[in-house]
Amino acid sequence: MSRSCPECQGSLATERIETVCTDCGLVVADDPLDRGPEWWACDADERERTGAPLTRSRHDRGLSTEIGRSTRVKGRKRRRLARMRRQHDRARIASKTDRNKVYAFTEIRRVVGQLSLPYSVRDQACALFSSAQDESLLRGRSLEGFAAAAVYAVCRTNNVARTVGEVVAVARADRNELRAAYAAMNRDLGLPVGPIDPREYLPRFATELDLPPALERRARALLDDLAVSGKNPSGVAAACLYAAARDTDHAVTQADAAAVADVTPVTLRSTYRALD
DNA sequence: ACGATTATTGCGTTCTT
DNA sequence: AAGAAAACAATAATCGT
Numbered sequence: 128m129s130r131s132c133p134e135c136q137g138s139l140a141t142e143r144i145e146t147v148c149t150d151c152g153l154v155v156a157d158d159p160l161d162r163g164p165e166w167w168a169c170d171a172d173e174r175e176r177t178g179a180p181l182t183r184s185r186h187d188r189g190l191s192t193e194i195g196r197s198t199r200v201k202g203r204k205r206r207r208l209a210r211m212r213r214q215h216d217r218a219r220i221a222s223k224t225d226r227n228k229v230y231a232f233t234e235i236r237r238v239v240g241q242l243s244l245p246y247s248v249r250d251q252a253c254a255l256f257s258s259a260q261d262e263s264l265l266r267g268r269s270l271e272g273f274a275a276a277a278v279y280a281v282c283r284t285n286n287v288a289r290t291v292g293e294v295v296a297v298a299r300a301d302r303n304e305l306r307a308a309y310a311a312m313n314r315d316l317g318l319p320v321g322p323i324d325p326r327e328y329l330p331r332f333a334t335e336l337d338l339p340p341a342l343e344r345r346a347r348a349l350l351d352d353l354a355v356s357g358k359n360p361s362g363v364a365a366a367c368l369y370a371a372a373r374d375t376d377h378a379v380t381q382a383d384a385a386a387v388a389d390v391t392p393v394t395l396r397s398t399y400r401a402l403d
Numbered sequence: 404a405c406g407a408t409t410a411t412t413g414c415g416t417t418c419t420t
Numbered sequence: 421a422a423g424a425a426a427a428c429a430a431t432a433a434t435c436g437t
Contacts, residue, residue: 382425391410392426394410400427
């Protein structure tokens with residue numbers, strides 16, 4: 128399969144079932160082939176891969192037993208079942224750290240869903256949160272902040288950049304909580320994050336501004352010969368898109384371009400002026 | 404704590420209708 | 421002429437070191 132992303136022409140990567148653009152994070156296709164575990168295999172090695180599908184995004188990796196709620200069971204027996212279910216659920220998340228994990232994973236799932244990011248990001252974010260918890264980085268910092276920061280950090284390491292603002296907008300944490308958590312993880316866990324390449328923002332911003340791929344390529348060219356040191360990468364990307372779009376029939380105002388990048392028009396202008 | 408970058412606000416200017 | 425957009429300046433806030 129050698130297709131490219133319909134939104135941004137970026138390259139695609141297939142991860143289990145969904146196919147994801149490596150540039151903009153768009154989930155492109157549902158692969159009809161299930162690359163999940165085999166269910167029919169009979170020899171010993173293969174049999175280890177049976178069972179419920181594992182996922183990092185549940186604190187018990189998806190391995191759990193539920194006590195059903197049958198409507199056909201009535202009266203005393205029904206109440207007994209309810210009590211068993213309650214006890215079972217409590218036993219399942221016994222420790223405090225496990226309870227935190229449940230809450231954090233739920234939040235991570237929610238944020239990842241709201242940002243329509245691929246499952247791989249979700250699972251990595253959950254794994255990252257677990258690492259942070261193991262290093263007891265949570266002490267004195269907010270759980271929600273760590274959940275949001277984990278998603279943000281994984282986005283950065285996977286080169287599907289989201290701005291802090293975009294994450295905070297849907298998270299149950301504010302900017303400071305995310306920053307505190309992110310700083311702690313970056314310091315003590317040593318996240319493999321370099322400076323953000325403004326190119327990562329181009330495809331997404333271009334579609335948000337209704338700009339054709341041709342203009343995106345023009346912006347990319349502008350970006351290639353531009354010294355960007357110490358400048359807000361999303362602002363730089365927006366400036367290049369604006370520069371590429373002006374003088375065309377797809378003209379975009381500075382205010383609009385700045386808005387999709389979550390910066391002010393002044394910031395956009397500062398790099399736009401350095402573009403000549 | 405410091406220096407550089409960015410946000411915010413306000414204002415006179417330029418371009419379009 | 422009116423209104424929007426781009427430009428400019430000053431100050432406050434913020435980030436990386």
